[in-house]
Amino acid sequence: MPQFEQVSVFGSLIFWSVLSFGLLFFILKKFAFPPILEALEMREKKIRTDIEDSEKLRNEAQEIKRELEETLKAAHGKAETIVQLAHDESKKAQEKSLQETEAKVRQIQKDAEQEVLNSRNKLLQEVRSYAAALTIASTEKFLKKALGDEDKKKLVEESIEQVVQELEKRQRN
Amino acid sequence: MESPLHHFEVHTIIPIHIAGLDLSINNAVVAMWVGLAIVAGSFMLAVSRGISPIPGKLQSILEISLEFIRSMVYEFIGEDEGKKYVPFIASLFLFILACNLIGLIPGSYTITSQLAVTGAFAVGIFILTLVIGFGKHGMHFLGILVPPGVPKIMIPLMVPIEIISMLARPISLAVRLFANMTAGHTVLAVLFGLAMTGPLWLGWLPFGFTIVINGLEIAIAFIQAYIFTTLTCVYIGDVIKLH
Numbered sequence: 497m498p499q500f501e502q503v504s505v506f507g508s509l510i511f512w513s514v515l516s517f518g519l520l521f522f523i524l525k526k527f528a529f530p531p532i533l534e535a536l537e538m539r540e541k542k543i544r545t546d547i548e549d550s551e552k553l554r555n556e557a558q559e560i561k562r563e564l565e566e567t568l569k570a571a572h573g574k575a576e577t578i579v580q581l582a583h584d585e586s587k588k589a590q591e592k593s594l595q596e597t598e599a600k601v602r603q604i605q606k607d608a609e610q611e612v613l614n615s616r617n618k619l620l621q622e623v624r625s626y627a628a629a630l631t632i633a634s635t636e637k638f639l640k641k642a643l644g645d646e647d648k649k650k651l652v653e654e655s656i657e658q659v660v661q662e663l664e665k666r667q668r669n
Numbered sequence: 670m671e672s673p674l675h676h677f678e679v680h681t682i683i684p685i686h687i688a689g690l691d692l693s694i695n696n697a698v699v700a701m702w703v704g705l706a707i708v709a710g711s712f713m714l715a716v717s718r719g720i721s722p723i724p725g726k727l728q729s730i731l732e733i734s735l736e737f738i739r740s741m742v743y744e745f746i747g748e749d750e751g752k753k754y755v756p757f758i759a760s761l762f763l764f765i766l767a768c769n770l771i772g773l774i775p776g777s778y779t780i781t782s783q784l785a786v787t788g789a790f791a792v793g794i795f796i797l798t799l800v801i802g803f804g805k806h807g808m809h810f811l812g813i814l815v816p817p818g819v820p821k822i823m824i825p826l827m828v829p830i831e832i833i834s835m836l837a838r839p840i841s842l843a844v845r846l847f848a849n850m851t852a853g854h855t856v857l858a859v860l861f862g863l864a865m866t867g868p869l870w871l872g873w874l875p876f877g878f879t880i881v882i883n884g885l886e887i888a889i890a891f892i893q894a895y896i897f898t899t900l901t902c903v904y905i906g907d908v909i910k911l912h
Contacts, residue, residue, distance in 0.1 A: 497674055497677070497851075498674060498675075498677040498678040498679070499677055499782065499783050499784055499785070499847070499851065500784070502678065502679050504691055505679045505681075505691065505693070505695060505697075506783075506785040507690050507691050507692065508685075508691050508692045508693050508694070508695060508698065509679070509695075509697060509698070509780065509783050509785050509786050510785055510786060510789040511690075511692050512692070512694070512698040512701070513698075513701060513780055513786045513789065513790075514789060514790075514793070516698075516701060516702065516705055516764075517760065517761070517764050517790075519705075520705050520708065520709055520760055520763070520764055521756065521757060521760040521761075521764075523709050523712075523713070524709065524712055524756065524759065524760050524763070525756040525757075525760065527712075527713065527716060528709075528712035528713060528715075528716050528731075529712075529735065529755070529756050529759065531716055531720045532712075532715070532716070532720060532728075532731060532732060532735055533735065533739070533755070534720075535720040535721075535722065535724075535732070536732055536735065536736055536739070538722070539722065542722075
């Protein structure tokens with residue numbers, strides 16, 4: 497096996513491999529690894545910070561959401577109360593308005609009835625006065641006409657009879 | 670037919686001899702440098718473009734690989750202690766992965782198929798764990814040889830077993846990587862040799878297998894780099910935590 501037979505090259509193989517490794521180690525450690533390892537650590541740190549921040553933000557968002565939900569719930573309750581109050585108020589106002597209108601209508605009706613009654617009385621009064629005047633006038637004209645004795649007698653008799661009947665009627669009542 | 674182990678032979682390209690030591694640059698070293706140049710070049714290209722908070726394709730790949738290694742280190746060593754070992758473990762992973770993968774290119778070389786290299790790294794890591802252990806716990810580090818809850822009478826027996834267990838670690842670490850890389854490449858070489866030497870009506874079969882095995886080898890390159898670095902993390906974690 498050449499690896500065991502070429503003993504003379506062992507020295508150079510060991511020397512150059514160890515020296516080359518040393519050189520590679522020096523170059524990589526001095527120039528290459530620090531920036532790459534730093535970048536790795538920075539990225540890890542950033543990812544960790546980002547995760548922590550996002551976790552924090554998530555918690556904050558949940559807290560805000562919970563608060564908003566509570567506020568919304570309270571607002572809903574308040575709105576319902578307001579709506580209920582408005583409803584009650586409007587019902588009350590409606591009832592009040594209805595009552596007032598009814599009272600007004602009743603008053604107007606009453607006034608109208610009174611007015612009608614007054615008008616009727618006035619009209620009746622007028623009719624009566626006209627009828628009386630007409631009666632007087634017609635009676636006067638009628639009286640102006642010459643009545644015969646027979647007729648006068650008959651008329652007086654009838655009037656007396658009528659008065660007597662009226663008196664008797666009143667007494668019965 | 671050429672020996673399937675032929676491609677494990679190291680050929681000197683630039684001979685260098687310093688103080689009697691052969692430090693020649695050979696094909697294995699050049700292949701390793703190509704792999705490492707790709708790794709270092711990719712990282713430097715990404716960094717020179719500027720690290721953006723929204724990564725591009727290259728930055729994403731590098732970030733994923735670093736993130737993968739970092740999480741592995743944190744898992745076995747702990748976040749506080751492990752932070753300072755991330756660059757070392759990441760470099761080790763990338764080094765082994767680059768060496769493993771570059772060897773899959775035909776005509777290239779897998780330096781991790783050399784036991785001398787894997788052994789040197791394994792021993793180096795073993796020594797490093799000892800240094801970390803003694804540096805952190807002083808002489809109390811020797812307590813690692815006595816597992817907790819062991820009756821006192823068992824201690825003379827347990828200490829040699831633990832020493833053997835500790836010494837077996839670098840051996841297993843070195844042999845595992847070397848054996849996996851060698852075996853994979855040998856199988857590939859055998860299959861490809863069969864494909865080349867056999868008649869066309871039969872040769873397509875081993876050639877088809879080389880394609881499948883190549884896919885498997887890519888996975889093994891990643892798995893072995895992962896195992897090597899995971900075990901390194903486990904060993905470092907052990908000496909830091911002391912049981």
